[in-house]
Amino acid sequence: MSRFLDEGEPEGFDYDASPRRDGRSVSGHRYAQDAPAGPYWSGYEAVDDPVDDAMEDTQYHPVVRPDDDPYSDARPYTSDDARTDDSYGGPYLADDDSYSDADPDQEVAYEQETGYEDDDEYLDELDDEPEEEYYEEPDVPRRRWSRALKSLLAVGLSLGILVGGGYVVYTKLLDGYISFTTVADYPGPGEQDVTIEIPQGASISQMGDILVASDVVASSRAFVQAAQENTASAGIQPGTYQLMTKMSASDAVAAMLDPNTMVRNQVTIPEGLRNTLVVAEISEVTGIAQADLEAALADPGQIGLPSYANGNAEGFLFPDTYAFDSDPTAVEVLSQMTAEFADVAEEVQLEQKAAALGITTYQAVVVASIIEKETTDPAYGPDIAQVLYNRLRMGMALQLDSTVIYANNSSGTITTTDEERALDSPYNTYVYAGLPPGAISNPGKNALISALNPTQGSYLYFVAVNPDTGETKFASDDAGHDANVAEFQAWCQANSDRCG
Numbered sequence: 001m002s003r004f005l006d007e008g009e010p011e012g013f014d015y016d017a018s019p020r021r022d023g024r025s026v027s028g029h030r031y032a033q034d035a036p037a038g039p040y041w042s043g044y045e046a047v048d049d050p051v052d053d054a055m056e057d058t059q060y061h062p063v064v065r066p067d068d069d070p071y072s073d074a075r076p077y078t079s080d081d082a083r084t085d086d087s088y089g090g091p092y093l094a095d096d097d098s099y100s101d102a103d104p105d106q107e108v109a110y111e112q113e114t115g116y117e118d119d120d121e122y123l124d125e126l127d128d129e130p131e132e133e134y135y136e137e138p139d140v141p142r143r144r145w146s147r148a149l150k151s152l153l154a155v156g157l158s159l160g161i162l163v164g165g166g167y168v169v170y171t172k173l174l175d176g177y178i179s180f181t182t183v184a185d186y187p188g189p190g191e192q193d194v195t196i197e198i199p200q201g202a203s204i205s206q207m208g209d210i211l212v213a214s215d216v217v218a219s220s221r222a223f224v225q226a227a228q229e230n231t232a233s234a235g236i237q238p239g240t241y242q243l244m245t246k247m248s249a250s251d252a253v254a255a256m257l258d259p260n261t262m263v264r265n266q267v268t269i270p271e272g273l274r275n276t277l278v279v280a281e282i283s284e285v286t287g288i289a290q291a292d293l294e295a296a297l298a299d300p301g302q303i304g305l306p307s308y309a310n311g312n313a314e315g316f317l318f319p320d321t322y323a324f325d326s327d328p329t330a331v332e333v334l335s336q337m338t339a340e341f342a343d344v345a346e347e348v349q350l351e352q353k354a355a356a357l358g359i360t361t362y363q364a365v366v367v368a369s370i371i372e373k374e375t376t377d378p379a380y381g382p383d384i385a386q387v388l389y390n391r392l393r394m395g396m397a398l399q400l401d402s403t404v405i406y407a408n409n410s411s412g413t414i415t416t417t418d419e420e421r422a423l424d425s426p427y428n429t430y431v432y433a434g435l436p437p438g439a440i441s442n443p444g445k446n447a448l449i450s451a452l453n454p455t456q457g458s459y460l461y462f463v464a465v466n467p468d469t470g471e472t473k474f475a476s477d478d479a480g481h482d483a484n485v486a487e488f489q490a491w492c493q494a495n496s497d498r499c500g
Contacts, residue, residue, distance in 0.1 A: 184219040188251045190244025195263060195323045198256075200238045207236065211252060215245045222249035232257055240266055242323045263323035269337070271319040271444035272372045274406065278317050278442065282333055292330040303334040306342060308351075308361045315365045315439025316341050344445050353452040357389070368451035369439035373402035377470035380462075381450025387459045387474065396460070398429035406440035414467055415492075415499050463488050467498065 194214050198207055204227045208220030217223045226249035227233035236256045240263035243255055255261045267285040269278055279293045296303055297313045309316050317334065318341035324333060345351070354364035367388055371381050391398055404416045407427035412420075421428065427436040443451075459474045461481035465488045475481040492499035 183222045183225055183249075185222040185249050186218045186246045188246070188248035190247040190251070192245045194243055194245050195266065195321060196241045196243050198236070198238045198241065202238060204233065204236075207256075211243075214243075216243050216247055217249045217252050218246075219249075223252060226250040226253045230254070230257075237262070239263070240323060265324040265328060266321065267324075267333075268321040269317065269319045269442070271447070272441045273319065274441055275314050275317060276409075278337075286324060286328055286333060288328065288330050288333065293334065296330040296334050302331050304338045304342070306338075306345075306361075309365075310362060312438050313338070315369050315442055317442045318344060319442055319444050344448065348445065348448050348452060350448065350452065357452070357454075363435060364448075364451050365443065366435050366439050368443035368447040369441045370398075370400060370402055370436075371450050372441050372443040372447040373406075374400065374462075375464065375470060375472055376467075377472070378446035378450065380470070380472045381447060382453055382455045383457075383459060383474055384462055384472070385450050385454035386457055387462050389454055390458070390460055392434065394460075395433065397431075397433045398435070400429045403427050403429040403436050403440055406436075414464075466491055468495075 194216060196210060196214055196216060198210060202210070204224055205220060208217065208223035208227075211217045211223055212220050227236075230250070230253050233253055236253075241256055241261050242263050243252060243261065247255070265286045267282055269281060273281070275297065279290050279297070282288060282293060283290045300309065300311045300313065303313070305311070305313055305316055313334075317337040320337075320340055322333070322336055324336075350364060351361045354361045357364070359367075367385060370388065371384050374384055375381060388398060401412075401414070401416045401421075404420050404423065404427075405412045407423050407425035408416075408420045410416075410420065421430045424431060426432055427438075427440065429436060458476040460477070461475040461484070462472055463481070463484040464470065464472045465484060473484040473487070475484055
């Protein structure tokens, strides 16, 4: 940038030689187009300015500065300044200019060059043009605005985080409040039968915990609240109750106040018992005569035997714990057991999976009854099923001590005698090939599942080498089987009182 100095015309610079006649600035300075190389000329002396290098990319336009203050704030340069600026001394300014006596040839040349007759015509046109400000806004305010904007954004972000965090905290507190003030409860009326034991001296709150553990009610608080709302709840007695899962708390309180839901008779039937033993157990607990129970078993229509049972209830009295009122009938008790079998059979897909194995549903129950008697460890069930199906497929006799024990109606559980194995009975699988004509016990759920899901392989033999632990070994040939039998015999010698 050049500084203006009132020192007159630069030495060696001829205005008449090649002036820019239109009075406009070039390269940011008045009349600088024909200035020599080096520092720009402003019509006065050009002075190198160190600021000039840093600002050279910015376009600046001519300004008028008072003569007495070359560094004062400037204003836009206008055509009026061109009229009154006598510092120029060009030959074609206004008529009153001291240099207005120009050479006519030069006037013609000027007209050809600029399209104007003289400077007045050009300057008049300048007066009609809108005046523009050409200042570039300083960088400092812009930077300040940028910093301010960033600060506002940071504050806004912080507030957003605080507000968002506050909202999360608020929602969690609200959820906690709702959870605290809302008592979990089932709508009822209930789903599955369940037996509940309330001990002597249990408080209402402890009763609620017991009910929650068996999924009778959704929460202990709901049960306590329902008991408080029912003044008769003080009459709930210790004992066994026949309730349902997923009851409403108020329904559970009402049920425990109903004498009919208190179990007076409860019987547990373990897996693997034959029907004669099941009847004896039921009669002992309930007081029902065995003759009545046997008569009910002889009438499959009364107790709900499935059609594929062929009228034979053996294998269909499902082992479980059952509760009865104070005076049940034989049909009521047995019907409850066959109904439980039907539920489990549907759950394990008994009919569908038996058909997939190429056997009847009844045959699947018979196989399950044998598995139930041959092992005490459900893990071995599928392998035992493999052995049975492989031998049946090959036409081999099953040779099972469990069927011989059933045929002889004996109480043995491990071995049989030669005499017992010689019994002429269709249940004696040493004598008759194939499956026995009916189930030899009442199988539980695991045995049914094993019968329907046998493992695949070439096993033809199995032996429980340790009846106490239930450890069972399998073999595909006689040699392997003989080795396993020897191991079992060693156990029998060590437990002679256990083997007959």
